[in-house]
Amino acid sequence: MKQAITFSTGYSTVKTLNLNIPNICIHCHKEVGFILKSTTDYNYQTDTSVAVTFLCPSCEKYSVYEYNGINASQQIARLVDYSYTKQISTHLPKNIEKVSADFVKIYNQSQTAEAYNLMDICGVAYRKAAEFLIKDYAIRKFPEDEETIKKDALGQIISNKLNAFPKIQNLAKATAWLGNDETHYVRKHTDKDLADLKAFLLAAATFIAADYDADEALNFINK
Ligand SMILES: [Zn+2]
Incomplete structure (x- = not known):
């Protein structure tokens, strides 16, 4: 789901980005409509990424998402794929x-x-x-x-x-x-x-x- 989110630039101006918002809560794994709670600033001269905090209306826990690859003129950015589960690889003998x-x-x-x-x-x-x-x-x-x-x-x-x-x-x-x-x-x-x-x-x-x-x-x- 796309959502227009506005970031303060640290000055008197704001920047809006249309961001892909995940729809599955990382905590309760339910499909939710997240509630936007806060954002980082976005200073285009120094910041290569932004982050957004959401509240899950179901389990009432927070989750944070990062976006990079920001194209401010097109108002797009790429969701960083955070993994909250560990990747475990085992090396056991064949057969x-x-x-x-x-x-x-x-x-x-x-x-x-x-x-x-x-x-x-x-x-x-x-x-x-x-x-x-x-x-x-x-x-x-x-x-x-x-x-x-x-x-x-x-x-x-x-x-x-x-x-x-x-x-x-x-x-x-x-x-x-x-x-x-x-x-x-x-x-x-x-x-x-x-x-x-x-x-x-x-x-x-x-x-x-x-x-x-x-x-x-x-x-x-x-x-
Ligand atoms: Zn939840």
């Missing part, structure tokens, strides 16, 4: 989703929690991601034990089902220990932190993805 799609989903959620600085819960979330990764991997290796693997404690799975894969077993154990620290009142391993937990978890995921590829290669040459 890991074929071993555990839930791991990928929970890992992404954990990263989102971490990106929003929710440090008291993201460790717990990484711990949950680790449990899905390790259990889904164990189920892949022992499909006949699927029901018991789902129910058993993670520590038991690591001790009983990963003996043939010592590097994955060690990484899984280290991940589980640090992950448990994230859920408990008292931390046992004070010399390690969330970065170590993530490093061990990612290393375990890398080995597991490589093991998946190795199994695929074996299937291929046995054909």
Whole structure:
């Protein structure tokens, strides 16, 4: 929706710009007719952008929009695309989703929690991601034990089902220990932190993805 908005120039004159006004509130995500509350000055000699404050009539919260690329004679300007949500990119080993799609989903959620600085819960979330990764991997290796693997404690799975894969077993154990620290009142391993937990978890995921590829290669040459 276009709206003509008048800006003080800081002198006795004003400038009017026809601006594109967003129609979705960033807070309540409702389609609203914003109420104009204030504007910055627009001094064409010094300012390359202007800003406008709107009030949402629905949730009664304020939002600010910036406009640049001002063409004062044509009375136009370009709305700057502010992003109020964080862009989170994850880099997980290729094919890991074929071993555990839930791991990928929970890992992404954990990263989102971490990106929003929710440090008291993201460790717990990484711990949950680790449990899905390790259990889904164990189920892949022992499909006949699927029901018991789902129910058993993670520590038991690591001790009983990963003996043939010592590097994955060690990484899984280290991940589980640090992950448990994230859920408990008292931390046992004070010399390690969330970065170590993530490093061990990612290393375990890398080995597991490589093991998946190795199994695929074996299937291929046995054909
Ligand atoms: Zn709103």
